[in-house]
Amino acid sequence: MGEMGAAAGSTVSKPLPEPTPVSRPFWDGLSEHRILVQYSPSLGRYVFYPRTLAPGTLADDLEWREISGRGRLYTYTVAERPTAPPWADAVPQFPAVVEWDEGPRVSTELVDVPSSGITVGMRVVPVFDTDEASGITLLRYRPEQAR
Amino acid sequence: MGLKGEAAIVGIAELPARRAKSTPPAFTLDQYARLAALVTADAGLDPRAVTGLITHGVRESAMFAPATLAEYLGLPLDFGERVDLGGATSAGMVWRAAAAIELGICDAVLAVVPGSSVLPVPEHAPARTPGWYGASSGEFGSPQAEFEIPYGNVGQNAPYAQIANRYAAEFGYDPLATAKIAVDQRTNAQAHPGAIFHDTPLTVEDVLASPVIADPIRKLDIVMPVQGGAAVLVAGKRLAAKARHRPVWITGFGEHIAFKTPTYAEDLVRTPIARAAGTAFGMAGVSREDVDVASIYDCYTITVLMSLEDAGFCPKGTGMNWVREHDLTFRGDFPLNTAGGQLSFGQAGMAGGMHHVADGARQVMGRAGQAQVADCDTAFVTGNGGIMSEQVALLLQGG
Numbered sequence: 001m002g003e004m005g006a007a008a009g010s011t012v013s014k015p016l017p018e019p020t021p022v023s024r025p026f027w028d029g030l031s032e033h034r035i036l037v038q039y040s041p042s043l044g045r046y047v048f049y050p051r052t053l054a055p056g057t058l059a060d061d062l063e064w065r066e067i068s069g070r071g072r073l074y075t076y077t078v079a080e081r082p083t084a085p086p087w088a089d090a091v092p093q094f095p096a097v098v099e100w101d102e103g104p105r106v107s108t109e110l111v112d113v114p115s116s117g118i119t120v121g122m123r124v125v126p127v128f129d130t131d132e133a134s135g136i137t138l139l140r141y142r143p144e145q146a147r
Numbered sequence: 148m149g150l151k152g153e154a155a156i157v158g159i160a161e162l163p164a165r166r167a168k169s170t171p172p173a174f175t176l177d178q179y180a181r182l183a184a185l186v187t188a189d190a191g192l193d194p195r196a197v198t199g200l201i202t203h204g205v206r207e208s209a210m211f212a213p214a215t216l217a218e219y220l221g222l223p224l225d226f227g228e229r230v231d232l233g234g235a236t237s238a239g240m241v242w243r244a245a246a247a248i249e250l251g252i253c254d255a256v257l258a259v260v261p262g263s264s265v266l267p268v269p270e271h272a273p274a275r276t277p278g279w280y281g282a283s284s285g286e287f288g289s290p291q292a293e294f295e296i297p298y299g300n301v302g303q304n305a306p307y308a309q310i311a312n313r314y315a316a317e318f319g320y321d322p323l324a325t326a327k328i329a330v331d332q333r334t335n336a337q338a339h340p341g342a343i344f345h346d347t348p349l350t351v352e353d354v355l356a357s358p359v360i361a362d363p364i365r366k367l368d369i370v371m372p373v374q375g376g377a378a379v380l381v382a383g384k385r386l387a388a389k390a391r392h393r394p395v396w397i398t399g400f401g402e403h404i405a406f407k408t409p410t411y412a413e414d415l416v417r418t419p420i421a422r423a424a425g426t427a428f429g430m431a432g433v434s435r436e437d438v439d440v441a442s443i444y445d446c447y448t449i450t451v452l453m454s455l456e457d458a459g460f461c462p463k464g465t466g467m468n469w470v471r472e473h474d475l476t477f478r479g480d481f482p483l484n485t486a487g488g489q490l491s492f493g494q495a496g497m498a499g500g501m502h503h504v505a506d507g508a509r510q511v512m513g514r515a516g517q518a519q520v521a522d523c524d525t526a527f528v529t530g531n532g533g534i535m536s537e538q539v540a541l542l543l544q545g546g
Contacts, residue, residue, distance in 0.1 A: 015285065015292075015296060015297060016297055017292065017293040017294070017297045018287055018292070018293065019293075020287070020288050020293065023293060049290050049293070049294045074313065074415070075309040075310070075312050075313035075316070075409075075415065076309060076312060077305050077308035077309050077311075077312055077361040077362055077364075078359075078361065078362040079299070079304065079305050079308070079360070079361040079362075080358070080359045080360060080361065080362070081304070081358075081360050081361070082299075083299045083300070083301050083302045083304065083305045083361075084279040084280075084281075084296075084299065084301045084302055085279055086299075087299050090299070093299045093305070095298055095299050095300040095305045095306075095309065096309075097309060097409070097410045105410050105411065106294070106410065107294055107295045107298055107300045107408065107410045108298055109298040109299060109300075119316075120312060120313060120315075120316035121316065138297055138298070140298075
């Protein structure tokens with residue numbers, strides 16, 4: 001059994017995101033444990049992070065759709081030194097990039113993983129992590145296969 | 148398309164790397180003045196020949212940087228430019244200076260990058276925003292503030308480690324090869340007196356024994372922050388003929404800006420230098436084999452390795468073997484970062500990018516002293532900003 005990361009705890013680290021008029025549906029979705037992402041019909045693909053116009057085409061046809069949020073680990077690191085002072089007591093950290101089955105990639109943090117058991121390409125599933133004080137829900141990830 | 152090669156670097160100034168505690172405080176305005184004086188003197192030209200200036204910004208004045216500097220230096224400008232490309236800023240300045248000269252806008256352009264963060268402080272210092280955001284923005288509405296920083300995805304070490312791990316998954320990772328990059332550059336630093344590690348030898352074992360910061364990146368895979376500063380003076384044919392040193396003609400460049408955060412890279416292991424280098428080599432009409440010395444932006448050892456591949460010096464995915472098969476020192480078959488690079492000279496903040504321009508130009512001028520590469524006529528220089536998200540390639544050639 002590997003060492004469990006401190007980032008696996010349920011407390012949400014600061015600083016927290018502050019939803020904007022553009023991104024609000026994404027954060028509202030997370031608070032309901034749903035993942036809402038924009039889709040551009042003319043582009044024929046999902047878009048992340050939230051925007052006003054579609055990237056590349058600047059088409060004005062972005063619409064919110066729900067996705068599964070499942071995907072594969074595109075890359076990650078195990079940070080043995082805090083990436084910034086707010087995480088001084090939270091090492092090792094597991095900052096990661098997940099590629100959703102629906103296409104886009106998202107920055108996240110792995111939880112419930114031993115630092116030696118992570119592989120690029122592994123299947124991962126969402127973990128909805130709510131900060132009770134602010135009501136903000138962060139989207140973290142854990143391996144699909146229960147250990 | 149492109150430069151005709153009629154503008155040259157005619158002066159170089161690079162301050163010796165220093166540690167913060169031995170650096171006297173100076174405003175960036177004063178650092179600009181001292182570097183401008185040094186670089187025009189190095190060229191042997193009167194500062195009043197300067198009618199163009201390119202800046203990254205002035206710490207004491209958030210806006211109107213070119214005008215602030217024109218006024219402070221007393222040099223009226225026909226071309227004032229600000230470049231905001233992180234570690235690619237300096238290389239980006241050089242081609243912009245050359246373009247301005249070839250357009251006939253000005254005869255001589257200063258590209259100056261102060262590199263000391265030791266500034267005078269007022270008695271009643273106002274509260275400052277936290278300095279740990281690095282290249283990320285914590286401002287409301289910034290994508291990093293909303294979608295990166297809350298997950299601890301901030302600073303440089305973790306995202307570069309993510310790049311290295313993706314590379315490892317696709318092509319494999321050899322810590323001996325990345326360590327060798329640091330070690331060969333240290334050998335070069337020991338032949339370059341201004342380097343922070345001039346007197347400190349380094350072995351592969353030392354690199355592998357240094358602590359892991361963000362797996363697989365170790366402490367000695369990462370640049371050493373120092374205080375310093377660097378500048379070049381770029382001039383046209385007429386002034387180049389009057390300058391003291393062999394002119395270093397800017398014959399090719401390429402620039403590519405692909406994303407801000409690696410999460411959104413189309414392909415994280417195929418970096419923007421590929422396109423930038425292709426453009427630069429095509430413009431200059433030279434091949435990779437023509438390169439006598441390379442100065443490749445080296446914030447991390449993995450940056451060097453991937454840049455060597457993507458710039459076309461070896462096939463994609465073969466860099467680890469390639470590095471182990473080549474001698475990257477100034478005496479070697481592929482002289483790389485002959486002044487130590489930022490890994491061993493030190494990274495003087497934003498001036499770290501100009502270190503590579505100065506390294507390449509110094510070699511072509513024949514002024515590299517003990518580290519001089521014989522018959523050096525062609526230098527390849529890169530700049531890398533953000534998290535391998537914006538890159539600039541330059542070809543610098545002797546006449």
